[in-house]
Amino acid sequence: MNKPVSSDQDGIAGLLQGVRSFRNREYGDSDALMPRLAGGQQPKAMMIACADSRIDPALIFGTRPGDLFVVRVVANLVPPPDTDGLESAVLSAVEVGLQTLNIPHLIVCGHSQCAGVRTALNAALGNPVSDAQALRDWARVAEPACCEVIAEHGERVTENLARKAEQRLILDSLENLRARPWLTDLETRGKLTLHGWWFDIGTGDIWIADPKSGKFALA
């Protein structure tokens, strides 16, 4: 049975109405925000977040256009170097953010109920996963960390196991960023600070990784 056409059209019509409202709001005066941003951007922070529709960094962190430079990929993963080009999309954005725009903070922001992390956990356990080839390739980035989390915390894919994997993968992404010498050089010279955050969709809480211990604590 076909999907109801009207709901599809409502979805698209809603987006077009949204852009009209945005235009009315943000382009009204000569000194309005968006016309000024047409001259350039100077974001205060960069964030690597998940593609999940529930994780909208601008809404969650209360930023305005131009504040936050965002790259969104499934499970907010940063691959290690030399992964047959898998890393190019994320790293090209990181290069723009840190080398071209000189953004001083980079946050890897994971979240609860992450379907991408569950895919990686199930792949690591040998359970059936999606037939989508690119997704399976991407999930392999997370597999070594998932195997370690499973070895430590058990093979049942529970909320607790998923949370351990979600948080562990944030730390792995930070380490994979640091595997790029130019990025570590920025950090060593005090030009860049890396942050690991985990957002709980159920409660709205943000948990922050301690830079030394890697333990996550409620902010």
Ligand SMILES: [Zn+2]
């Ligand atoms: Zn996710």
